Amino acid sequence: MSTYGARHAPSAFSTPASIALFRRLTWEGTVPLEIRVDAKELPANSNRGLECYFIQAPRVSYLPLVVPEVRAFLMDVVFDENGGRVVKEEEWWFERDDGGLVKWHWPIGLIYDTYTTSLSPSAATSSSGPTPLKLVLHLASPPTDKLLLAPSAEACKQAFMGQLKEADFIRWGNTKRMTGLRKQEQDGIWEGIREHDFDTYWRIASKITPTPSPNAQGGRSPSPAPVPPSSASMVHTRPPSAEPGASTDANRDAATAVRSVPARIYLPDGPVLQDLVPPALADGAPHTLGRFLHTHLPLLFPIANPRHSSDPDLAYALIQGVPCPLDAEMAWLGACMAGADGWVSVCVGIGRPGA
Amino acid sequence: MAASPDIRAIPSSWTASESGAAKEALDALETYKKKDPSKVVVRFRAIGNAPIMRQNFYKITASNRFQAVIQFLRKELGWKTGDPLYTYINMAFSPAPDDTVSNLFKSFSTDGHLIVNYSTTAAWG
Numbered sequence: 285m286s287t288y289g290a291r292h293a294p295s296a297f298s299t300p301a302s303i304a305l306f307r308r309l310t311w312e313g314t315v316p317l318e319i320r321v322d323a324k325e326l327p328a329n330s331n332r333g334l335e336c337y338f339i340q341a342p343r344v345s346y347l348p349l350v351v352p353e354v355r356a357f358l359m360d361v362v363f364d365e366n367g368g369r370v371v372k373e374e375e376w377w378f379e380r381d382d383g384g385l386v387k388w389h390w391p392i393g394l395i396y397d398t399y400t401t402s403l404s405p406s407a408a409t410s411s412s413g414p415t416p417l418k419l420v421l422h423l424a425s426p427p428t429d430k431l432l433l434a435p436s437a438e439a440c441k442q443a444f445m446g447q448l449k450e451a452d453f454i455r456w457g458n459t460k461r462m463t464g465l466r467k468q469e470q471d472g473i474w475e476g477i478r479e480h481d482f483d484t485y486w487r488i489a490s491k492i493t494p495t496p497s498p499n500a501q502g503g504r505s506p507s508p509a510p511v512p513p514s515s516a517s518m519v520h521t522r523p524p525s526a527e528p529g530a531s532t533d534a535n536r537d538a539a540t541a542v543r544s545v546p547a548r549i550y551l552p553d554g555p556v557l558q559d560l561v562p563p564a565l566a567d568g569a570p571h572t573l574g575r576f577l578h579t580h581l582p583l584l585f586p587i588a589n590p591r592h593s594s595d596p597d598l599a600y601a602l603i604q605g606v607p608c609p610l611d612a613e614m615a616w617l618g619a620c621m622a623g624a625d626g627w628v629s630v631c632v633g634i635g636r637p638g639a
Numbered sequence: 640m641a642a643s644p645d646i647r648a649i650p651s652s653w654t655a656s657e658s659g660a661a662k663e664a665l666d667a668l669e670t671y672k673k674k675d676p677s678k679v680v681v682r683f684r685a686i687g688n689a690p691i692m693r694q695n696f697y698k699i700t701a702s703n704r705f706q707a708v709i710q711f712l713r714k715e716l717g718w719k720t721g722d723p724l725y726t727y728i729n730m731a732f733s734p735a736p737d738d739t740v741s742n743l744f745k746s747f748s749t750d751g752h753l754i755v756n757y758s759t760t761a762a763w764g
Contacts, residue, residue: 387737389735432704432706432735432736432737433736442733443735446732446733446734446735447735449731449732449733449763450728450732450734450735452732453728453729453731453732453747454746458731459731459732459763463763544746548742551668551671551672552668554668554671554672555671555672555702555739556737556738556739556742557742558738558739558742558743558745558746559742559745559746560745560746581667581671583663583666583667583670583671584664584667584668584671596660596663597660598660598663598664598667599664599667634661634664634665634668635660635661635664
């Protein structure tokens with residue numbers, strides 16, 4: 285059964301090597317953070333003037349995983365012995381320099397991209413590369429009712445697993461692929477995040493992430509893409525316990541066979557939108573980013589498939605920090621540029637993206 | 640392009656030539672930021688030993704975060720903040736507490752309502 289009729293352009297899935305490349309690029313992406321302790325909260329006798337920590341953090345990681353490193357620095361360089369004893373990590377919380385509260389359960393890349401889209405267009409433009417996201421680290425009185433989550437790595441892990449399951453349900457209408465993983469494997473995915481190890485993560489994630497090969501390619505398993513051995517884990521293997529009676533047809537897990545792509549739209553300093561995102565439209569054409577944004581934000585994206593330079597240029601979409609072309613296919617984005625939690629985060633910004 | 644008086648709201652760092660499109664975009668953004676006042680039906684279903692409530696269907700404001708639903712449920716059950724309460728959608732997963740009821744409803748509703756399961760112990764991790 286072909287999803288794509290002859291009249292449509294070749295699918296983005298037709299180059300397997302680029303799929304591996306984009307998954308690797310997404311994984312390796314980092315953003316600059318500048319973490320500064322609120323000067324009013326420094327314990328007595330601290331080394332003032334040094335309480336600023338710079339880190340190039342992985343997009344797919346989380347702030348609770350960065351905290352130990354920041355703590356070690358502060359203990360070594362800033363706090364004196366008494367100060368070090370007095371600080372309680374469980375009271376720590378982050379705020380953006382411009383006052384926005386930072387959530388523990390959001391991936392760092394998402395925190396950064398929503399910061400980018402909240403800036404006015406010319407502020408976002410920078411000729412010297414991405415500007416560090418300035419975060420203020422508070423050491424006490426966390427606004428727990430707004431943070432919604434404890435700052436611990438364990439709470440973060442639970443939230444992460446919850447997002448993976450929600451994504452699994454979005455795709456297939458059940459969470460069999462996630463629950464089919466052994467506990468050791470579930471822990472392994474989080475280990476991959478903690479250690480920031482691509483192979484550790486994908487060894488297990490490949491069992492639950494849709495395969496890049498579409499139905500249109502003859503209905504057979506794809507031969508492994510010609511990429512370095514570390515990406516060999518992308519070839520899908522289904523855990524034997526998941527569906528005892530199921531066929532081994534890899535197309536059942538094809539990215540284009542999902543009922544919906546897990547995707548969310550983040551408006552600048554504004555609401556988050558989530559809805560079903562079928563991989564193909566009623567006429568069989570691939571569901572593109574442009575169509576998706578036009579459907580949900582027609583005032584910002586008045587034309588589903590803009591082609592002319594005279595088409596309105598009111599807003600743009602960042603995915604993994606990259607201004608994404610509106611003809612990108614949602615199914616492809618779901619298979620290749622989703623976050624490690626399974627979700628395609630589309631950060632909408634007003635105007636044109638910065639340099 | 641001459642600046643018109645009603646574009647005061649646009650940040651001054653935006654150039655004058657962009658002001659037409661910029662205003663249109665900002666107005667659009669304001670529209671999308673408005674909270675959805677509509678309500679959706681949430682159906683609570685007890686799991687395991689959790690008590691069944693007399694009333695299980697409730698109309699909840701769509702723009703509420705899921706955290707508000709959890710607090711509402713706690714109040715209806717008469718449970719205190721420290722009492723263990725685990726909630727799931729469609730007996731499958733726990734949503735992030737800042738997921739909105741509207742988004743969850745659009746993605747996961749069945750037969751016109753969003754099923755929220757609740758229990759005193761962790762059921763599906």
